[in-house]
Amino acid sequence: MSTNYPFRHIESKWQKFWHDNQSYKVADTGPEPKCYILEMLPYPSGRLHMGHVRNYAIGDAIARFKVAKGFRVLHPMGWDAFGLPAENAAIQRNTHPEQWTIQNIADMKRQLIQLGFSYDWDREITTCLPNYYGHEQKLFLEFYKKGLIYRKESWVNWDPTENTVLANEQVINGRGWRSGALVEKRKLNQWSVKITDYAQELLDDLTQISAGWPEKVIRMQENWIGRSEGALVHFPIKDHAEKSLEIFTTRPETLFGASFCAIAPTHPLISDLLSDNPELAQFVQDCQRIVATEEALSTVEKKGFDTGLRVLHPFAKGQEIPIYVANFVLMEYGTGALFGCPAHDERDFEFAQRYNLPIRSVVETTSALPYTGPGKMIDSDFLTGLTIDDARTKAIDALEILNLGKRKITYRLRDWSVSRQRYWGCPIPIIHCPTCGEVPIPGDQLPVILPQDVKFDHPGNPLDHHPTWQHIDCPKCHGPAKRDTDTLDTFFESSWYFLRYCAPQSADPIDAKICNDWMPVDWYIGGVEHAVLHLLYARFFTKALRDCGYVTFDEPFTNLLTQGMVCHETYQDENGKWVYPHDVEKDSFGNHIHAETRAPVTVGRSEKMSKSKHNLIDPQDIINTYGADVARVFILSDTPPDRDFDWNTEALDGSWRYVNRVWRLVEETFARIEQNVPGDESLCKQTHQYLAKLTDAYERNAFNKVLSFNRELARAIDDRKDSASSSSLREAVSILIQTLAPIAPHMGHELWDKIHPGQILLQTPWPAVDEALARVDEITIAVQVNGKLRGTLTVAPDINTAALEQMALALPSVILALGDNAPKKIIVVPKRIVNVVV
Numbered sequence: 001m002s003t004n005y006p007f008r009h010i011e012s013k014w015q016k017f018w019h020d021n022q023s024y025k026v027a028d029t030g031p032e033p034k035c036y037i038l039e040m041l042p043y044p045s046g047r048l049h050m051g052h053v054r055n056y057a058i059g060d061a062i063a064r065f066k067v068a069k070g071f072r073v074l075h076p077m078g079w080d081a082f083g084l085p086a087e088n089a090a091i092q093r094n095t096h097p098e099q100w101t102i103q104n105i106a107d108m109k110r111q112l113i114q115l116g117f118s119y120d121w122d123r124e125i126t127t128c129l130p131n132y133y134g135h136e137q138k139l140f141l142e143f144y145k146k147g148l149i150y151r152k153e154s155w156v157n158w159d160p161t162e163n164t165v166l167a168n169e170q171v172i173n174g175r176g177w178r179s180g181a182l183v184e185k186r187k188l189n190q191w192s193v194k195i196t197d198y199a200q201e202l203l204d205d206l207t208q209i210s211a212g213w214p215e216k217v218i219r220m221q222e223n224w225i226g227r228s229e230g231a232l233v234h235f236p237i238k239d240h241a242e243k244s245l246e247i248f249t250t251r252p253e254t255l256f257g258a259s260f261c262a263i264a265p266t267h268p269l270i271s272d273l274l275s276d277n278p279e280l281a282q283f284v285q286d287c288q289r290i291v292a293t294e295e296a297l298s299t300v301e302k303k304g305f306d307t308g309l310r311v312l313h314p315f316a317k318g319q320e321i322p323i324y325v326a327n328f329v330l331m332e333y334g335t336g337a338l339f340g341c342p343a344h345d346e347r348d349f350e351f352a353q354r355y356n357l358p359i360r361s362v363v364e365t366t367s368a369l370p371y372t373g374p375g376k377m378i379d380s381d382f383l384t385g386l387t388i389d390d391a392r393t394k395a396i397d398a399l400e401i402l403n404l405g406k407r408k409i410t411y412r413l414r415d416w417s418v419s420r421q422r423y424w425g426c427p428i429p430i431i432h433c434p435t436c437g438e439v440p441i442p443g444d445q446l447p448v449i450l451p452q453d454v455k456f457d458h459p460g461n462p463l464d465h466h467p468t469w470q471h472i473d474c475p476k477c478h479g480p481a482k483r484d485t486d487t488l489d490t491f492f493e494s495s496w497y498f499l500r501y502c503a504p505q506s507a508d509p510i511d512a513k514i515c516n517d518w519m520p521v522d523w524y525i526g527g528v529e530h531a532v533l534h535l536l537y538a539r540f541f542t543k544a545l546r547d548c549g550y551v552t553f554d555e556p557f558t559n560l561l562t563q564g565m566v567c568h569e570t571y572q573d574e575n576g577k578w579v580y581p582h583d584v585e586k587d588s589f590g591n592h593i594h595a596e597t598r599a600p601v602t603v604g605r606s607e608k609m610s611k612s613k614h615n616l617i618d619p620q621d622i623i624n625t626y627g628a629d630v631a632r633v634f635i636l637s638d639t640p641p642d643r644d645f646d647w648n649t650e651a652l653d654g655s656w657r658y659v660n661r662v663w664r665l666v667e668e669t670f671a672r673i674e675q676n677v678p679g680d681e682s683l684c685k686q687t688h689q690y691l692a693k694l695t696d697a698y699e700r701n702a703f704n705k706v707l708s709f710n711r712e713l714a715r716a717i718d719d720r721k722d723s724a725s726s727s728s729l730r731e732a733v734s735i736l737i738q739t740l741a742p743i744a745p746h747m748g749h750e751l752w753d754k755i756h757p758g759q760i761l762l763q764t765p766w767p768a769v770d771e772a773l774a775r776v777d778e779i780t781i782a783v784q785v786n787g788k789l790r791g792t793l794t795v796a797p798d799i800n801t802a803a804l805e806q807m808a809l810a811l812p813s814v815i816l817a818l819g820d821n822a823p824k825k826i827i828v829v830p831k832r833i834v835n836v837v838v
Helices: 007-020 050-068 084-093 097-114 130-145 195-204 215-225 252-257 278-288 346-354 388-401 490-495 512-518 534-547 619-626 628-636 649-675 682-699 703-720 726-740 745-755 801-810 812-818
Strands: 034-039 072-074 149-159 164-166 184-193 227-237 240-249 260-263 304-312 320-326 337-340 405-411 430-433 437-440 471-473 480-483 521-526 557-562 566-572 584-586 592-594 602-608 779-785 788-795 825-829 833-837
Touching: 007 097, 007 628, 007 745, 034 050, 034 512, 050 072, 050 521, 050 566, 050 619, 050 628, 050 703, 084 097, 097 619, 130 149, 130 437, 130 490, 164 184, 195 215, 195 227, 195 405, 195 534, 215 534, 227 252, 227 304, 227 388, 240 260, 240 337, 252 388, 260 304, 260 346, 278 304, 278 320, 337 346, 388 405, 490 534, 534 557, 619 628, 619 649, 628 649, 628 703, 628 745, 649 703, 649 726, 649 745, 682 703, 682 726, 703 726, 726 745, 779 801, 779 812, 788 801, 788 812, 801 812, 801 825, 801 833, 812 833
Parallel strands: 034 072, 034 521, 260 320, 521 557, 779 833
Antiparallel strands: 149 164, 149 184, 227 240, 227 405, 260 337, 304 320, 430 437, 430 480, 471 480, 566 602, 584 592, 779 788, 825 833
16 A cells, blocks of 8 residues: 555546446345435536535435445435526527536536445436426326316516516525526416415424424424414405405404505405506506515515505494505415504504504503503403403404304415426426317327427527427317427426436336335435425425325425535635635735735635635545545534535645545554454454444434544554554454445445455445443543533443532542532533532
8 A cells, every 4th residue: 555545546446346336226125124315416507516515425424324234225316407597508608408408417427426426327317308307297297187286377476587487485585596686576377286285284294204304494394384373354345245355364353453454466356446546556566566575575665555445344333444555465375465453563553654544452561562462452342351362262253153254274385386488397298279278288199398499599488489399289179279388397307306216217207116115215415495495395296196196105205414505715806806715825924815916815704605706616626636535524524414514624634634544544554454463452442432433423424423433443543553453453443444434435445455355345234333342431520610620530431420529529629629618509411521610
């Protein structure tokens, strides 16, 4: 062996070995227990970024550990390959989206192989190829036949930059989730999926997965589904006996405090008023320019327009309430209308003050208005004196008796709009016939394949401009008809891909038997940003496919690991322009300067690596300079996988040094291992104590702890390499290699082959912990006085608290620190600290 780890030779050697021997190909059946490990599939942008490396290194470490533990592991990879970025790239580069995408896939796949990830490439899927999206079209039609997909004219979120519709979940703070453009409202015929049919089940089944999912993701989904219990109230419209304004409210007990009603700018009630009221028409038009999402509207200045219409109070006879069109009411939520109780709602209070409306307090309080806390009802007729909860029940009972309302449960969740006005997506398999209406494409005519000869020289959807593609004969009447030119939201592809991995060559979209054997995914790794997008849609898809007879389980992912972001300092030059890290260096005084211009550079805070702020590090540079194993060790060091990772060049160099240290350590111990000489056996005990810690850390996905314990084991071996017996040294070095190999597999396999010629590490079981050796006989406890260290105690691990306290108080240094003072209390942190408080 050479002094330094020759990563180029070793890594290419083992990558070829794994490929030639199909080392990661997994059988669908076998005696071993199954384990399905999956990282969220990437969009093929052309190059991996460090976030990819971290995500896939986490998944690969889990997969390799599970293989060693005796599991039959499914660990696939594919490409989420449709989407507008490819279409935009085609326009910019004068190429076809498919060519751009396929080339990017080839480049990124090469990098994944370079990094040594243990994917079963026989299961690779590419969502933009007909052999995938053709099956997706079958699933679309299954949902359509079951009544889960429908088309109607509705108000939609329109991204003016991407010229396409966005689902509510794709509008972030009022802007398009990709483009960042302010979202507008438009009325279009759209295909939607009835995800709301599953709202309660999606909510209830969170209990099934709560043990394996981060609590924050569970809460985010609960909030997004947004179950509300209350009443649907009918407010009769004055002078229009046949009409009423329907309002859902969770606070019917505050009806006696109502001073106005507000309706959305797109509410049907005002359609007859617009032609006779140009000021109202202008107000509605202005509202349409406002970012129309619940989050965004919570911060806008509250404005309204008095329609002149009045409703009658359901309880207070003769009381009339004005109807305003308001810029903060959305048609998509509730009934598109609300009643305002200004004394007990901040938004209503602000609105009432602006328009000089009555503010009537109906909950007893000494606090300033608006008051939203608990209390008893006042000035509320038959509700006066009741608690809020009792008043709520009685108010709903009264509404039902008067036939002016009823109990109701609603959800914040809205149906998923899946129509997109673009070319590079899955064609919707529906024909529009002037005689027959909507006609599903017959199964023997699937897949509906995208045309290759499209042009991007017109705004909007290229499929609308294609001279022939959309024209087709109706399968029913054989008359002239047109294909639907919308394509599916790309989240449709990523909502079922994990099922296709189970049997990617199946003639059916999903092989029920194989899929039910492999699913659910045991460990799913990806970003928390998908909490109410992909993860919610994937859960819905699983339930809908269950009801269509494809699968037998309710939830797709048993355990979810949301890895933190990879962050780096940001740099700006004197003009405020962002500077790449590779263009920054320090001068002799330690000041940051531009490497080329030598001008000063300002260092900003550490933020998520992004193209916009130029704080990117190219993984390829690290692979080329240090090798794949060092990149993997570095990205999993120091930080737990669910927390953000702050880039540290010194830590990267430290990872390089450690990998080389292990390499040299095996070289230095090899001769003694082979000589079978007797010697000190105490290394055996330390080895098994570390093995127990390492195994536990892998079970908890605590890879930063794995690397810390591995380093400690390496130090223990280094300390005893000249005195330990050959057998204990062989065992210690073997365990060092095995416990590092899931993270550094190339070097691990090479070193294993040296110590155990002819044995393949990938086929070697995880070492068993000798519990007798691993047992800890003594531990060291820190002793503090008022939080300041005064000494240590070496004790048995199971020492009782009273004895530990007495030993701590008997320490001379503690006696000196206490002086004449008696301790107020003694705090014991088991197995760690005794703190004497004076």
